[in-house]
Amino acid sequence: MPDRLTLAALNDADRTSFVAALDGIFEHAPWVAEASFAARPFATVAALHEAMMQAVLSRPIEERLAFVRLHPDLAGKAARAGEMAAESVSEQAGLGLDRLSDAEYARFERLNAEYDGRFGIPFVICVRRQTRDAVLAAFERRLGHAPGAELAAALAEIGHITRLRLVERVDGPGAPAVAGRLTTHVLDTQSGCPAEGVRVQLYEIGHSARALLLETRTNADGRTDQPLLGGGPLRIGTYELVFHVGPYFAAKSPALPERPFLDEVPLRFGIAEPEGHYHVPLIATPWSYATYRGS
C-alpha cells in the first residue's frame, strides 16, 4: 500500500497528480477521478467519495453496465490464475475465495454463469463486508432481482468497495464510517456485579459448519479488553457467542447441582449492518439469563 495521502494534498494537487493519486480506487476507470477533479476542494473524505460515485451514477445506463463489466468474477478464473488487480486479490483472499475446494469452485462457477447469463455483468459484492455464507445467500437472492434493481445493487456494492479503499488511501476530516464493532458484557445479577473471568468464545456459523473466530475472558468490568470484532466492517453473517458461565457460578455457589442448569450459554445472532455497533450482553444468574441488542 502506498503512503496515505492527505485530503489537503489532494485538494491542492493538479489534475494529473490527483488522478494518479486515486488510481485503482475505481478499478480500470481513471475517468472517475478525472470527472471528480472539477468538484475540488472537498471538505471531507466522504464528500470526495460521494463525488466519485456521482461521476459513475450520472453516466447513461450503457456506460454504467460497461463500468461494472470491468470488475472480475467473484472467485472466478481470474482469482485462481492470479490475474486480478492486486487489491481485488487481497480482498477476495480475506474470505478464502482464492482457495476454494473444487466443489465450492464449481458452485461459484455455476452461479457466476447463471448471473452473467441473466444480467450480462459479473457479480460484484464487497467481500470485506460478508461472510462466505452471506456471499452465497446474496448471490441467490440477487439472482431474483429485476435487471434495474440488480444494476443498482452492484453499484451500491462498488460504493462499499471504493469507500473502504478510499478511507485506507486518504487521510483527512470527515472520513465515512467503514468500521463496525461487536462488544459484549457479562453481568452477574445473582451478586449484582460484573462477571469477571468468564471464558467467551465467538464462532462464525456457516450453513453447515462453525468456525471459532476467537476466545477470550471477561475482565474485572465484565467486558473484554478489546472489542470482539472491530477495526473494519463487520462481516454480514450469523455468529454465536458461547459464555462458559458454569465454572464461574460454581466457584461462587458451591451448592449448585453438579450438572448445572446453565453451563455453556450460547447466544446466536445475525449481523446485518457491517458498519453498526452490536453490543450483545449476557445478564445471568445460575438459573436465568437475558440478552438483547444493546448500544
Add this chain to the structure above:
Amino acid sequence: MPDRLTLAALNDADRTSFVAALDGIFEHAPWVAEASFAARPFATVAALHEAMMQAVLSRPIEERLAFVRLHPDLAGKAARAGEMAAESVSEQAGLGLDRLSDAEYARFERLNAEYDGRFGIPFVICVRRQTRDAVLAAFERRLGHAPGAELAAALAEIGHITRLRLVERVDGPGAPAVAGRLTTHVLDTQSGCPAEGVRVQLYEIGHSARALLLETRTNADGRTDQPLLGGGPLRIGTYELVFHVGPYFAAKSPALPERPFLDEVPLRFGIAEPEGHYHVPLIATPWSYATYRGS
C-alpha cells in the same frame, strides 16, 4: 408386564402371595419382600417402598455388599448375551446400552473392571434417570468415592430402580414421585401475546454429538400441546431447545433485516433432577430474549 396390583390387595394378601406379587422388584432378593411383610398394612405405595429399602439398609455391610453384587454389570457381558433379568434388559435397552459400538463397549468394560477392582461390586445406576452422557460422567465421578460413600450411592440407585418398578407394578394412594416434566412457553413481548406457531426442537447434547429428540410447534397459548418430556423420570443430562423465531417475527414485522438479529434461538440447559419440573420459557422480541428455570 403383569396386571397392576392394588395396594389394598397387597395389604390383604398372605405372605406367599405378597412375596410372589413383589417378585423381581428387588432382583434375586425375595427376602426383601419377606422382610417387609410384617410391616403391613401400608398406607401408601411410598411407605411400602420405604419399608423394602429399610429391609436392605438395616442389613450388615457384608450382606448389603452381597446384595449389590447380585446386580448385572452395566452394559456388560450379561447385557450382550441376553442373560440379564427381563426388566434389567429393557431398562438398559432404553439407553441403547445393549447395542454399543465396539469402542464404547470396550470403554464400559474398562470402567466396569476398574470399578469392580476398586469396590468389589458391579456399578449400579438407574439408567432410566440418565442420558448416556450422564452415565459416563457418573461412572468417572463415583470411581473417586470412598468405599462407604460408594456403597451408599449404589444403594440409592437401587432405591431409584426399585421405586420405578414398584410404581409400575402397584396401584394405590401415595405413589412416590417418579416422573419429571419439561415444558416451555414462548411469549412475544413485542406484541404482548403468546407466540403461536413457533417451531421448537429439543436436542440431547452429548459429549461429542447432539441428537434430535423431538420437534413441535407452539399452540395458540404459546405452549406445546404436550410436555416436551414427561411421563417418567427425566434423564439427567444436557439439552438444547432451539426456537425458530426468525420466521415468526418476519411475518409480523416485514421491515426486519433479511439477516435477522434473532433467527434460531438455542437455549442450552442441564437437567439434574429427574423427578423435577423444568419450565424453560422463551420471552422474546426480534431484538432480545430471556429465559429462566420457571415453575
Add this chain to the structure above:
Amino acid sequence: MPDRLTLAALNDADRTSFVAALDGIFEHAPWVAEASFAARPFATVAALHEAMMQAVLSRPIEERLAFVRLHPDLAGKAARAGEMAAESVSEQAGLGLDRLSDAEYARFERLNAEYDGRFGIPFVICVRRQTRDAVLAAFERRLGHAPGAELAAALAEIGHITRLRLVERVDGPGAPAVAGRLTTHVLDTQSGCPAEGVRVQLYEIGHSARALLLETRTNADGRTDQPLLGGGPLRIGTYELVFHVGPYFAAKSPALPERPFLDEVPLRFGIAEPEGHYHVPLIATPWSYATYRGS
C-alpha cells in the same frame, strides 16, 4: 336477583313468559325482547345477546337515539335521588358514583350537561368495566367524538351492560366472556425456584390518589391462592403491584446491604381489556427484575 333461568327454558317459553323473563336486561325497552322472540331457539347465551343487540342496532337512528335517552345520567340526579332502576343503582354504586363529594358531583354534572348539549343523549358507560379514573377519561375523550361515532360508542356500552346482566340472569351453554383475570407469579432466579411468602399489594392508581385493593402473600408455587382480580370484568384503569422482596431476599442472603438495592418493587400497568387475562409476573434477584404481560 331472581333465580337464574336456563336457556333451554327460555327457548321453550311462550312470548309473554319470554319477554317477562328478560325484563330489565334492556332498561325500559321490553320491545327488545319482543323483537328477539322470533329468532328462537338460541344455541348459546351469546347468540341470544347478539339477537337482542341486533334488534336495537337495526332500528332507524331516531329510535336508537330515543332508546339511549331512556338511560339514566351517570352519577346524576337520579342516582342521588334513588330514582334509577334497581340494577342501574347497584352497578353505579360499585364505583361509588352514588356517594360523590360535592366537588366530584359538580364535575359530573358539568360533564353531563356538556355531553347532553353536544349529543342530546345521556352519557352511557358500563361502569362495571371501569375505574372511576377511566370513567372520567372516557367522558373527556368521547366528548371529542363525532355524533355518529358517539352513538355507536354508547350502544357498544349498552352491549357491555346488557351482556353482563344477561349472563347473570340466564344459565346455559355458550355464555359470552364477561370476566377477566389478573394473576401474578414471583420467581426467584437467584435460587431457581418460586418465591414463597412474598407480600404483595395491589393498588388502583387514580389521577391524584392510590387505593389499596388487596394484600396477600405468595404461596409455595410463587403464586397467589386466588387470582388478584377476577370473577367479573376487570375495571379499565391503572394499577400497581408492590412486591415486598426485601425481607424475602434478606432471609436468604444475609450479606446483602442493610439498605437493599431492591426492597419494595412496584410494577405499574394499565388494564385496557376487562375480559382479558393479565398475567403480570415478577422475575427477580436481589439485583435485578423483569416483568411482562404474560399468558
Add this chain to the structure above:
Amino acid sequence: MPDRLTLAALNDADRTSFVAALDGIFEHAPWVAEASFAARPFATVAALHEAMMQAVLSRPIEERLAFVRLHPDLAGKAARAGEMAAESVSEQAGLGLDRLSDAEYARFERLNAEYDGRFGIPFVICVRRQTRDAVLAAFERRLGHAPGAELAAALAEIGHITRLRLVERVDGPGAPAVAGRLTTHVLDTQSGCPAEGVRVQLYEIGHSARALLLETRTNADGRTDQPLLGGGPLRIGTYELVFHVGPYFAAKSPALPERPFLDEVPLRFGIAEPEGHYHVPLIATPWSYATYRGS
C-alpha cells in the same frame, strides 16, 4: 474555601505550615496533623488521610472518646444557633438539618439525648453521604450498638467526613474515591435501538414523602447527557426513577391501547454505597421491561 494545596507543597512544608494547612480537616484537633507530620512524604492523598486517621485510632480509648466529643450534635442547638464550625454548618445544611420543623427538631433532640445518655458522645455521621431518611435509620440502628462497636462506627464516619474535606483541600495523585455515580440507559427492544426522548424523573423516597430531584430526557444514545447523580458521594437512601415510556411507544406503535400496559414505569431502588457506581437501565417494550444493577 481556601485555595487548594498541592500534596507536593505539603510534603515540602515545615511543621507549622503543614499543621496550619490542614487546620479544620479534623475539627478542634490540630494534634492529628501534628502527629502525621513525621510520616511525610506522602505518596498519595489517600496515604495522607490514612496517616491522619491512624493518628486518631492509635490513641487510648479515653482520648478517642474525648476526640469524638469535640464534634457538634447533629441538628442540635449549635446548628440552630450558628455556633458550629463553618464546614460543619454547610455540610449539615445540605441535608436541611439547619431548618427542621419543630416536630423534626424535637425528634432529633430526643434521639440526641438518648444517644448521649447511652454512649456519652455526640452522634456523628457524614451527612453528605446520607439522605435525611438514612440519617434517621442510622440513628435508630446505631442506638442498638454495643459501646465499642458504636465508637468504631463514629470514628468511621469521621473518616468519611475528613476524607471528603481533605480531597477538597489537597490536590495530588492518589486521591481516595469520594464520588459515586448514578446513570441510566433506556433501551427499546421492540425496535432494537436506544430509546431517545424518554422523559425521566428521579425522586428521593423518604419515609412518608417523595421529593423530585431532577427531570431530564434521554438522548440519541438512550442515556442522559449528564449522570443523574455524581460529582460527590451518593446519599444513602431510597430512590425512584420514573420513565415515561407511554408517549414514546405510542408514537412508534399507534395501534397500542389508549390505556397502555406501560405508561409511567417506576424503578425503586436503594443506594448503599455512596462511592459506588449505580447503573440502573431500563430495557423495555410496550409489554415488558427489565432492570438490574449494571456497571
